[in-house]
Amino acid sequence: GMIAPDATTFDYLAGRPHAPAGPQWDAAMDYWTELHTDDDATFDAEIEIDADALTPFVTWGTNPGQGLPLSERVPDPEQITDEGERLAVRKALSYMDLQPGTPLRDIAVDTVFLGSCTNGRIEDLRAAAAVLAGHRVRDGVRMLVVPGSMRVRAQAEAEGLHEVFTAAGAQWRSAGCSMCLGMNPDQLAAGERCASTSNRNFEGRQGKGGRTHLVSPLVAAATAIRGTLSSPADVES
Numbered sequence: 001g002m003i004a005p006d007a008t009t010f011d012y013l014a015g016r017p018h019a020p021a022g023p024q025w026d027a028a029m030d031y032w033t034e035l036h037t038d039d040d041a042t043f044d045a046e047i048e049i050d051a052d053a054l055t056p057f058v059t060w061g062t063n064p065g066q067g068l069p070l071s072e073r074v075p076d077p078e079q080i081t082d083e084g085e086r087l088a089v090r091k092a093l094s095y096m097d098l099q100p101g102t103p104l105r106d107i108a109v110d111t112v113f114l115g116s117c118t119n120g121r122i123e124d125l126r127a128a129a130a131v132l133a134g135h136r137v138r139d140g141v142r143m144l145v146v147p148g149s150m151r152v153r154a155q156a157e158a159e160g161l162h163e164v165f166t167a168a169g170a171q172w173r174s175a176g177c178s179m180c181l182g183m184n185p186d187q188l189a190a191g192e193r194c195a196s197t198s199n200r201n202f203e204g205r206q207g208k209g210g211r212t213h214l215v216s217p218l219v220a221a222a223t224a225i226r227g228t229l230s231s232p233a234d235v236e237s
Helices: 007-015 024-030 083-096 122-132 150-158 161-168 217-226
Strands: 057-060 067-071 112-113 142-146 194-195 211-214
Touching: 007 024, 007 122, 112 122, 112 217, 122 161, 122 211, 122 217, 150 161, 194 217
Parallel strands: 112 142, 112 194, 194 211
Antiparallel strands: 057 067, 057 211
């Protein structure tokens, strides 16, 4: 769908490379502020979400829709009445090698991937660095940090964020696709499990036989510290 731009959008664009400036900015603002929903528009459905009540989500299956709050457990396919959905859950759990009823917080990972064009923005790196500061990546876990662009990488280094990541034991990489799609050597071996801030977790996405759990940058940082799917609230200060 299309979303009307708002003040947050305008503040983000102002002063950025390639954004209009001076009179051209004023003209652009005059046009952009006209891009809104008609007063008499109707919708098939209206959904309201209380963002303050949201808790961290992670995926347990093999598509982005197969996710639950981190506080939940791996679902039991035998409790699902729809046959097609039940079969899909069985197949996903078989590939992910997960048992129904397992607390999501008990799932251990081998790798944490913080990056991709989805969650490799400067704001994402700042948030993850704030969680990692003063901590170490758990022994036996590798963490790859891949900025979403070279501009983001330069800004992160100017702010000293790369030093936070490397001090914690993470690998600080150049911008690129990396483990988002298993690029070059950045792949999971068969059976390895990754907490990833990318946006796809299909079978083999990060390497043949690799298992991907989609997480936020904050959950990725906490998971790197504890070695299991975790939220910042789980990390001791």
